[in-house]
Amino acid sequence: LATTETGSRLSHLSCRACCTDLPSDRPAGVCPTCGGALLAEYDLGAFDARAWWHGLRDRDRTLWRYRELLPVADDRHLVTLGEGGSPILELTPSSDDGIRLLAKDDGGLPTGSFKARGMAVAVSRCVELGRTDLFVPSAGNAALALAAYGARAHRRVRVYVPDGTLPTLIASCRAYGAEVRTRPGTLREVGAAARTEEQGSGGFDLSTLREPYRVEGKKTMGLEIVDQTGPNGVPDAIVYPTGGGTGLVGMHRAFELLRSVGLLERIPRLYAVQPEGCAPVVRALRDDSPRVDPWADPHTIAPGLLVPAPFASERILEAVRATRGAGVTVSDRAIVESMRRLQREHGLSVSPEAAAPYAAVSELLRTRAVRPGETVLLYLTGTGLPFSIDALDAALGPGDQTRT
Ligand SMILES: Cc1ncc(COP(=O)(O)O)c(C=O)c1O
Numbered sequence: 001l002a003t004t005e006t007g008s009r010l011s012h013l014s015c016r017a018c019c020t021d022l023p024s025d026r027p028a029g030v031c032p033t034c035g036g037a038l039l040a041e042y043d044l045g046a047f048d049a050r051a052w053w054h055g056l057r058d059r060d061r062t063l064w065r066y067r068e069l070l071p072v073a074d075d076r077h078l079v080t081l082g083e084g085g086s087p088i089l090e091l092t093p094s095s096d097d098g099i100r101l102l103a104k105d106d107g108g109l110p111t112g113s114f115k116a117r118g119m120a121v122a123v124s125r126c127v128e129l130g131r132t133d134l135f136v137p138s139a140g141n142a143a144l145a146l147a148a149y150g151a152r153a154h155r156r157v158r159v160y161v162p163d164g165t166l167p168t169l170i171a172s173c174r175a176y177g178a179e180v181r182t183r184p185g186t187l188r189e190v191g192a193a194a195r196t197e198e199q200g201s202g203g204f205d206l207s208t209l210r211e212p213y214r215v216e217g218k219k220t221m222g223l224e225i226v227d228q229t230g231p232n233g234v235p236d237a238i239v240y241p242t243g244g245g246t247g248l249v250g251m252h253r254a255f256e257l258l259r260s261v262g263l264l265e266r267i268p269r270l271y272a273v274q275p276e277g278c279a280p281v282v283r284a285l286r287d288d289s290p291r292v293d294p295w296a297d298p299h300t301i302a303p304g305l306l307v308p309a310p311f312a313s314e315r316i317l318e319a320v321r322a323t324r325g326a327g328v329t330v331s332d333r334a335i336v337e338s339m340r341r342l343q344r345e346h347g348l349s350v351s352p353e354a355a356a357p358y359a360a361v362s363e364l365l366r367t368r369a370v371r372p373g374e375t376v377l378l379y380l381t382g383t384g385l386p387f388s389i390d391a392l393d394a395a396l397g398p399g400d401q402t403r404t
Pocket residue numbers: 113115139140141142208241242243244245246247248303304305351353354381382
């Protein structure tokens with residue numbers, strides 16, 4: 001290897017929906033044949049997985065420790081703010097339900113959410129493939145992450161966010177030098193507006209699953225869990241707040257990858273948590289639907305979970321079904337109450353999305369989806385720092401507050 005090569009095993013891109021393969025050495029968005037999601041494929045033929053796994057212990061803790069299984073080919077293209085390596089914490093005192101509760105907290109990542117993982121990898125690939133002008137529609141956190149990584153990589157960035165996005169978040173995007181365009185509606189309408197306005201602009205669309213590399217960054221959530229717990233200690237279940245679904249797709253890819261090279265035997269069950277007011281993925285899982293139908297009249301206080309029509313939903317459903325997980329809904333009230341409890345009882349300040357998995361635990365126990373003796377990992381996707389719990393509580397409306 002030349003000294004600047006990462007050793008990435010990336011071989012090509014492929015569309016699962018129509019079996020189209022594409023070279024990975026040029027920029028790509030969605031599948032040119034069917035418009036579906038393109039995913040990265042790796043050549044692991046001569047990959048010595050055990051030696052690689054063993055060698056991880058000498059590497060730094062960022063997600064680039066997994067660089068052979070990530071798509072960036074040249075070190076000089078890495079755009080990093082030190083993302084990855086978030087802690088897995090015991091949630092003590094453990095409940096008397098007989099389950100062991102763990103939390104992986106991505107709130108301390110650059111820009112305060114797990115979105116840093118996806119954007120670090122996607123923006124690095126934009127640098128590698130010569131993309132200079134980038135845009136993303138986002139509920140907020142992906143916009144902030146793109147603004148930061150775009151600044152670091154000296155790219156032009158436009159972000160499209162819903163009207164009503166936290167003013168501090170918008171100001172922060174602008175401080176990174178991004179142009180912020182607020183548009184009405186949920187991510188569905190904002191995304192449609194962005195793609196219409198950007199036609200012919202030359203801007204590259206970094207929307208969830210509409211380019212192949214953000215999900216590769218999300219894959220590191222799964223790689224890291226196995227890395228940190230050890231292959232024999234992986235949790236029985238992972239509970240994940242689901243909006244666009246990249247996290248589920250990414251973790252599933254990680255576990256399948258590790259299993260395919262003989263490093264993992266037992267794959268955790270993946271549980272998708274959504275708010276009662278916007279639960280298209282949970283509904284599709286319960287109805288055994290092949291895809292996710294748009295959710296009418298969506299509403300929730302968790303901005304990142306207000307995704308009424310996720311793209312490439314077959315991949316999301318596949319991740320949950322293949323791991324024998326399920327979907328579960330939680331009320332906004334329970335989300336706010338969980339924010340309070342995580343902060344007061346566990347010292348964890350989390351965003352509303354990140355509180356949703358905690359809110360789901362009682363329902364998972366009640367339905368016996370998780371059982372005594374099992375280890376359950378809650379994925380805490382973002383920091384609570386920009387949020388006021390009291391303001392969220394007040395927004396729930398009379399009679400629905402968490403404080404009596
Ligand atoms: C904090 C947080 N958690 C979860 C999600 C949902 O993520 P995913 O697209 O992986 O379903 C988002 C998306 O905006 C988010 O910002």
